[in-house]
Amino acid sequence: MISDLKGTFSQISNNNKRSAIREILKLTQNPEIISFAGGLPAPESFPVDALDKIVSDMLCEEGAAVLQYDATEGVTELRELLLKKYQDEGIQCSLDNMIITTGSQQGLDLVGKIFVNQGDVVICGLPSYLGGIGAFQAYGATMAGVPMDEQGMSAELLETKLEELKQQGIKPKFIYVIPDFQNPTGITMPESRRLEIIALAHKYDVLIVEDCPYREVRFEGKPQRMMYELDNNDHVITLGTFSKIFAPGFRIGWVLGPKDVNEKIVIAKQSADLCTPTFVQKIAIGYMKSGLFETNLQKTIDLYHQRRDVMLAEMDKHMPDCVKWTRPEGGMFLFITLPEHMDALDLFHKAIEKKVAFVTGNVFYCDGSGTNTIRLNFSYVNNEKAIAGIQRLADIIKAEMLVGETC
Numbered sequence: 001m002i003s004d005l006k007g008t009f010s011q012i013s014n015n016n017k018r019s020a021i022r023e024i025l026k027l028t029q030n031p032e033i034i035s036f037a038g039g040l041p042a043p044e045s046f047p048v049d050a051l052d053k054i055v056s057d058m059l060c061e062e063g064a065a066v067l068q069y070d071a072t073e074g075v076t077e078l079r080e081l082l083l084k085k086y087q088d089e090g091i092q093c094s095l096d097n098m099i100i101t102t103g104s105q106q107g108l109d110l111v112g113k114i115f116v117n118q119g120d121v122v123i124c125g126l127p128s129y130l131g132g133i134g135a136f137q138a139y140g141a142t143m144a145g146v147p148m149d150e151q152g153m154s155a156e157l158l159e160t161k162l163e164e165l166k167q168q169g170i171k172p173k174f175i176y177v178i179p180d181f182q183n184p185t186g187i188t189m190p191e192s193r194r195l196e197i198i199a200l201a202h203k204y205d206v207l208i209v210e211d212c213p214y215r216e217v218r219f220e221g222k223p224q225r226m227m228y229e230l231d232n233n234d235h236v237i238t239l240g241t242f243s244k245i246f247a248p249g250f251r252i253g254w255v256l257g258p259k260d261v262n263e264k265i266v267i268a269k270q271s272a273d274l275c276t277p278t279f280v281q282k283i284a285i286g287y288m289k290s291g292l293f294e295t296n297l298q299k300t301i302d303l304y305h306q307r308r309d310v311m312l313a314e315m316d317k318h319m320p321d322c323v324k325w326t327r328p329e330g331g332m333f334l335f336i337t338l339p340e341h342m343d344a345l346d347l348f349h350k351a352i353e354k355k356v357a358f359v360t361g362n363v364f365y366c367d368g369s370g371t372n373t374i375r376l377n378f379s380y381v382n383n384e385k386a387i388a389g390i391q392r393l394a395d396i397i398k399a400e401m402l403v404g405e406t407c
């Protein structure tokens, strides 16, 4: 081993931190533990049988071509199929705007790579997806958190933050938002809030990175138009993915972005992986063309809807009044706020002893706050386990209440 390995690592490598969630997940590996911790889609939602036929037909018909390199931008037919979905919604976009990535996590990484210099400011919600924060911090971003309310990132506090930064001569690189069924809170921004944030992006001349992995997983309420569509002024870069609507193991995501931004993303992607695997892109094309995409997505939505209802019903039944939680209209997560004196990490260790697990909410707060919050996943665990798990969790919380505590 060389003498100064630590000093040999790059600044980016030294900026990288282990994901707090992945560390927590290690503690939840015991099969006896009922885990609401991971962000895992239900394996029952994966179309295993359909893929069996699609893969063998594809190999028969296309042979070696499906095993070849393809363009860094992605296989054209897949890009066209994805574009068609957006165009059917009335969104104006063309091939120049669409790049396939290796999961939307790669999209987040590439966005960090092309925009962030050491010390640049990126704005995100308090709380926000940890994998997004980590991707931007790896390139040296200083994250500036803006509190959320029940409609997502507060536009009023965003303006305060933008003004504060302007006074200091700082122009943030972009505003990172997850407008639909946000990870970790499950909150969705109504159109009015989206428009307010876009207006601020225009006023302060800042880009928006709109991360949309859960948008199509809506159980109830009115679908919201994407910020990309509402802006229509090249201020928004949207990230999409098949992970929650098809299968995360495919590692297929995409960037829907302004042409000038996408050109830079393609160059950055060339040095990352040349191209997203052709094989999985071709399977995805076969899957979308078979018509199974829509039917399977509906089954997934129905399954998560039912699992969310079971979880909410158990929470209503067992949680003390002083505990509050979100009621998401889709996605995979809900978010609990405990009384302020409770520490979710302390509770986590007690919960592991009782064989139930969750993610402490503070890991999603770039300023380290949110110590009395918890993220629960409802897509993975079956109803029977969810009922037992929520009861256990409620008992643990009740045991933490102060003597005579009223809400």
Ligand SMILES: Cc1ncc(COP(=O)(O)O)c(C=O)c1O
Pocket: 039, 102, 103, 104, 105, 106, 129, 131, 132, 178, 183, 211, 213, 240, 241, 242, 243, 248, 252, 253
């Ligand atoms: C908000 C958000 N963005 C991006 C990702 C990454 O998804 P993937 O790389 O599987 O597409 C996730 C995964 O959970 C997420 O919750």
